[in-house]
Amino acid sequence: MxxxxxxxxxxxxxxxxxxxxxxxxxxxxxxxxxxxxxxxxxxxxxxxxxxxxxxxxxxxxxxxxxxxxxxxxxxxxxxxxxxxxxxxxxxxxxxxLERMNHILHIDPVNRLADVQAGVINGVLDKAVREYGLFFAPDPASSETSTIGGNIATNAGGLRCISHGVTRDAIASLEVVLADGSIINTGARTLKNVVGLDLTSLFVGSEGTLGIVTAATVRAKPIPEGTPHTFRASFDSVEDASSAVTAIVNGPIATEVLELLDARSVEIIEEYQSSGLPTTGAATLIGQVVGNEALSGAEALVALCTEHGAIETTVNQGDGLLEARRLANPALNAKGLRVSCDVGVPIGELGAVFRGIEEISRKHDRGISVVAHAGDGNLHPTVEAEDTEEGYAQAELVIHDITRLALELGGTISGEHGIGAVKQQELSWQLSDATRAAQLAIKTALDPHHILTPGRAL
The missing domain is CATH 3.30.43.10 (Uridine Diphospho-n-acetylenolpyruvylglucosamine Reductase, domain 2)
Structure with missing residues (x-):
């Protein structure tokens, strides 16, 4: 009945x-x-x-x-x-929002683009490149993820070290609130101090405060010259981490700086041969842009050698970065789904990798790590049996890694968001008073808590 x-x-x-x-x-x-x-x-x-x-x-x-x-x-x-x-x-x-996938207008003079939320990140980037511009946010899923999704989680990606996160590329938003009312935030100008900064409030709110339906995003001029990418392999992750710290604190600006441990390299090469060296404990991949890109990449390779690199190479263009972009599909193909998204201060990279090795031994579980090393954002993935018990045990490993990141002054999520997966970890980072303040904002905008209830906040 x-x-x-x-x-x-x-x-x-x-x-x-x-x-x-x-x-x-x-x-x-x-x-x-x-x-x-x-x-x-x-x-x-x-x-x-x-x-x-x-x-x-x-x-x-x-x-x-x-x-x-x-x-x-x-x-x-x-x-x-x-x-x-x-x-x-x-x-x-x-x-x-997949049908709301139109680029509404490109304004090359003011370096702006008006887009619906369902526009694919990579599609937008290709469109603005026709005007000598590029869209800086560059998550590894840029060829499939949407602008609205990137805004919802304040996605990062490979170019964060040089251009920041999605929030830094958003000028204004169109948002539908829980009761169906439509509001607009921000402005098309570079400066705007009218009222509260609602744009920043909605970016990263994971659909809990309203639904972003359109955005005005900022584009940047494509750098002159030919980009050059470098790769360096190390016998230890600690040596690679010290090289990262030296690069970040040095005079040469990098567009990208990524780190893959040995297990990640092995998984990528099994998935699709990309020429990554399978010897050594860690591989660093970076890119330099501008008219001095070649000399800059060569100088960074020399710096890596000073910090223990055992093999280095410099290539013209983006070829070496494609191997890094294979990490997520390679891990998914391997069935490795128990992962986390922690961030630590750059100076703690060596400590967090040491700690992850200790956690791996403690639990007798393999852990692979890919990292946006230039901004301290790590994506450890725990190997687990495809059973309920196997996944439960892997979650315990994830919890230990998350606590380690917090002990080092880090965060439980750098770019993937809290969602449902990390809900129980929120209290580890946020005080009761802080969470209460956030829930008060949600209640003001969504009094019946219909939008993504019980997640993110």
Whole structure:
């Protein structure tokens, strides 16, 4: 017998269908597809429906409906998130922004682009390059992740060391609040001190305060000259870490500075041969841009040699970086899904790698690490049996790594966000008073807590 709640949900859903028609899907493979992201977190029950909005007004209608009927809402871009923030709620509404994928306008004079939230990061970058510009945020998933998703988690990526995170590239936002009202934040100008900085508030809020439907983003001029990429292999991760510290504190600016430990290199090479050296304990990959890129890369290779590098090379262009971009697909293909996203101060890189080695021995678990070494953001992945017990044990390893990062003055997440996966770790970093302040802001904007409830905050 159908429950009263079920009947009410069905009747309410018919009202939504009346407003949005075929943009509402209530069953089948499309609903199942958008109910998950790339994380190890799985939906507990079946979602009520998914809405595929084609305009900001569609999002407004969907949220006003969900708010009226107290339906929990999950927000999805391309589903590349690793923290479980986009996973569907049982009897909830999924709002998938994948059809809102238009670049609305490019303003090369002011170096701005107006985009809908579903635009793919890499597509935007290619579009602005036609005007001699580039879009600086560069997550490893840039060819598949959306601008809206990058904004939701304040994504970082390979170029953070030189250009900062997504927040640094956002001029203004269009946001739909929980009750369906539409607001605009920020401005197209470089300076703006009118009112509170709501743009920064929504960037990184993981869909808990409102749904970003469009953004005005900042682009930068493509550097003159030909970029040069260098690679250096080390017998110890500590030597590689000391080289990173020397590079970051030196006079030569790097566009990219990435570190892969031996296990990560092995996994990448098994997945697709990319020419990474399989000897040594760590490989450092960096890039220098500008007219002096070649001499800069050669100087950094010499610096790496001073810090113990056993093999080095310098190449023209981006070729060496492609091996780094293979890390995530290689780990996924290997079935390695228990990972974390911690950050530490640059000077603590050596200490955190030493600590991870000790944790690996303590738990007798293999741990592979790839890192945005230039900004201290590490992505350790724990090898685990594909069983409930295996994953549970691997989670204990992740907890130890997270506590280690905090002990070193770091953070439990640098760019992937909290979502559902890291929810229990929030109290390790944030005090009760700090969390209460954040929840007060959420309650003010989303009084019925329909937006991504129980996650991120």
């Amino acid at each position: 159908q429950s009263t709640a079920g009947v009410q949900s069905h009747e309410a859903l018919e009202l939504l269908k009346t407003r949005l028609g075929s943009r509402v899907v209530t069953s089948g493979p499309e609903l199942e597809r958008v109910s998950r992201d790339t994380s190890r977190y799985a939906p507990i029950g079946e979602a009520l429906a998914v809405v595929f909005p084609e305009s900001t007004e569609d999002v407004s209608v969907a949220l006003a409906w969900a708010n009226q009927h107290r339906i929990p809402v999950s927000v999805r871009g391309a589903g590349t998130g690793l923290s479980g923030g986009a996973v569907a709620f049982e009897a909830g509404l999924v709002i998938s």
